[in-house]
Amino acid sequence: MSCIEICGKSADKLQSKGFGVRRGNCLCLHHEEALYIAEKGIADLDFEEVFLKASKSGDFDVRFLVYRDLRSRGYVIKVKRDHFQARKSYSMKFYPINGSSRISHETLRARDLPHIMAVVDEEGDITYYLVDSADPAGEVRERVTIGEYKVAGSRVFLLKNFEHLGTFGKNEGVFAHLSNNEARYIIKDIPVEIDSDTYRVYQDLRDRGLIVKSGFKYGTHFRVYVKSLEEHSKYLVQVMKNAVHLEELSRGVRVAHGVRKELLLAGFDGDRVVYLSVSWIRP
Amino acid sequence: MSCIEICGKSADKLQSKGFGVRRGNCLCLHHEEALYIAEKGIADLDFEEVFLKASKSGDFDVRFLVYRDLRSRGYVIKVKRDHFQARKSYSMKFYPINGSSRISHETLRARDLPHIMAVVDEEGDITYYLVDSADPAGEVRERVTIGEYKVAGSRVFLLKNFEHLGTFGKNEGVFAHLSNNEARYIIKDIPVEIDSDTYRVYQDLRDRGLIVKSGFKYGTHFRVYVKSLEEHSKYLVQVMKNAVHLEELSRGVRVAHGVRKELLLAGFDGDRVVYLSVSWIRP
Numbered sequence: 001m002s003c004i005e006i007c008g009k010s011a012d013k014l015q016s017k018g019f020g021v022r023r024g025n026c027l028c029l030h031h032e033e034a035l036y037i038a039e040k041g042i043a044d045l046d047f048e049e050v051f052l053k054a055s056k057s058g059d060f061d062v063r064f065l066v067y068r069d070l071r072s073r074g075y076v077i078k079v080k081r082d083h084f085q086a087r088k089s090y091s092m093k094f095y096p097i098n099g100s101s102r103i104s105h106e107t108l109r110a111r112d113l114p115h116i117m118a119v120v121d122e123e124g125d126i127t128y129y130l131v132d133s134a135d136p137a138g139e140v141r142e143r144v145t146i147g148e149y150k151v152a153g154s155r156v157f158l159l160k161n162f163e164h165l166g167t168f169g170k171n172e173g174v175f176a177h178l179s180n181n182e183a184r185y186i187i188k189d190i191p192v193e194i195d196s197d198t199y200r201v202y203q204d205l206r207d208r209g210l211i212v213k214s215g216f217k218y219g220t221h222f223r224v225y226v227k228s229l230e231e232h233s234k235y236l237v238q239v240m241k242n243a244v245h246l247e248e249l250s251r252g253v254r255v256a257h258g259v260r261k262e263l264l265l266a267g268f269d270g271d272r273v274v275y276l277s278v279s280w281i282r283p
Numbered sequence: 284m285s286c287i288e289i290c291g292k293s294a295d296k297l298q299s300k301g302f303g304v305r306r307g308n309c310l311c312l313h314h315e316e317a318l319y320i321a322e323k324g325i326a327d328l329d330f331e332e333v334f335l336k337a338s339k340s341g342d343f344d345v346r347f348l349v350y351r352d353l354r355s356r357g358y359v360i361k362v363k364r365d366h367f368q369a370r371k372s373y374s375m376k377f378y379p380i381n382g383s384s385r386i387s388h389e390t391l392r393a394r395d396l397p398h399i400m401a402v403v404d405e406e407g408d409i410t411y412y413l414v415d416s417a418d419p420a421g422e423v424r425e426r427v428t429i430g431e432y433k434v435a436g437s438r439v440f441l442l443k444n445f446e447h448l449g450t451f452g453k454n455e456g457v458f459a460h461l462s463n464n465e466a467r468y469i470i471k472d473i474p475v476e477i478d479s480d481t482y483r484v485y486q487d488l489r490d491r492g493l494i495v496k497s498g499f500k501y502g503t504h505f506r507v508y509v510k511s512l513e514e515h516s517k518y519l520v521q522v523m524k525n526a527v528h529l530e531e532l533s534r535g536v537r538v539a540h541g542v543r544k545e546l547l548l549a550g551f552d553g554d555r556v557v558y559l560s561v562s563w564i565r566p
Contacts, residue, residue: 152338217404252534
């Protein structure tokens with residue numbers, strides 16, 4: 001590890017404040033620590049000198065801005081390779097990341113859960129997202145059968161015997177219609193076009209006893225109800241096959257937060273569909 | 284045009300209600316018209332029979348659902364090849380489109396402006412977006428010069444002489460930093476990594492006298508101020524290089540609506556940056 005050493009009495013003082021790693025009489029400071037110490041005048045380090053050393057690594061700016069923000073919020077921080085172990089009233093791993101990058105479902109769930117993503121935007125402002133595992137479960141068990149149907153465009157129409165669709169489809173009076181996902185769930189071999197990943201998530205959610213409807217109005221794949229359509233939907237579910245731009249994630253969390261729903265990211269672990277919840281927090 | 288003919292007295296009655304195109308003694312009805320008439324029992328047409336004819340075209344479901352929704356809202360409609368010319372207290376072109384598709388900036392601005400996009404989701408629910416041209420203009424003229432700088436990671440740091448940055452960058456006390464877009468705007472030949480399309484929009488907005496800041500918290504590229512940073516930002520700007528999923532657009536409009544800002548889509552017409560505003564409406 002490339003570090004900035006400080007020795008003697010200053011080392012003791014800094015160590016007592018939670019900085020650095022002890023090496024005999026000296027303290028080995030990570031770049032973000034040393035720069036923070038220089039900025040705040042906690043010990044006698046020259047800001048510009050430390051800056052020139054520290055700024056050689058590509059993600060230094062992002063790491064430093066998160067480090068200093070957390071310190072200013074009263075966290076005591078241990079610097080790790082790709083995250084900060086930060087402690088205040090609780091202990092949590094914070095992963096600093098640049099807002100212009102992408103992240104995958106796999107990366108998020110390979111980390112300890114829960115953890116916090118600290119996203120640094122162009123302006124250096126930081127948005128914090130709590131990422132946790134989720135195991136959504138519903139209470140709806142339905143058996144729906146349908147008779148004659150017509151596949152037309154991107155949905156399936158029923159012209160008769162559609163009085164007992166339960167939570168599936170939409171009854172328009174003279175006719176009813178189902179989305180292609182709904183139709184496929186009820187009739188396994190129906191010849192409709194579906195996106196196979198989106199359908200896998202649809203199926204998994206329905207199998208969990210949840211009611212799954214279009215999330216279009218919220219800009220996500222699905223909105224999900226736990227008990228009945230009479231209540232508000234609890235979840236917004238985004239199918240996350242590939243890595244997504246953090247900007248897109250930010251937009252999704254913002255919408256979910258605004259309507260007080262939980263945003264779930266659905267990913268794939270082999271045969272299994274796995275869920276992560278992401279929410280905006282103030283640390 | 285493949286149409287459904289209805290003749291004699293019924294034809295007169297239907298024509299008086301704004302349906303069809305006259306052909307001698309008969310009226311030639313578009314499929315969505317005929318199906319709507321059958322559904323509502325306005326004339327003696329068999330719903331199933333019309334449905335079977337109409338449902339052969341791929342986008343029939345989307346067209347029919349929008350047609351019937353607008354009719355039920357009291358619009359009188361002329362059916363055109365790719366849109367509905369609809370009239371109530373005003374006359375407007377409505378473009379029906381499937382929520383699972385993509386749309387490009389070019390397509391949107393090739394249509395008459397303003398127009399309304401009628402987006403049909405999986406459930407058959409329709410969301411209406413008013414699309415109009417936009418010509419954002421600000422009142423800020425600044426001359427900012429900076430001295431020594433350090434490019435570090437994804438931003439530019441200033442360690443001294445950063446007292447007069449105006450609306451650029453962020454002054455952190457001991458140091459200041461600029462985003463790469465800001466730095467490039469101030470110092471043309473600075474060696475920073477930028478996305479050239481995003482920068483073109485940044486530059487155009489600044490040249491228009493607007494203050495441009497990160498839109499990350501709203502999930503867009505930029506938030507834009509007209510007069511000063513003391514006021515609320517007026518616009519959220521999304522750079523739209525390629526066609527976007529309507530779902531993504533829905534999310535963007537939702538966020539903008541929630542915070543009472545105007546969503547602008549920035550596209551490229553040769554050398555020019557052109558803007559469209561998109562807002563959610565109830566027709």
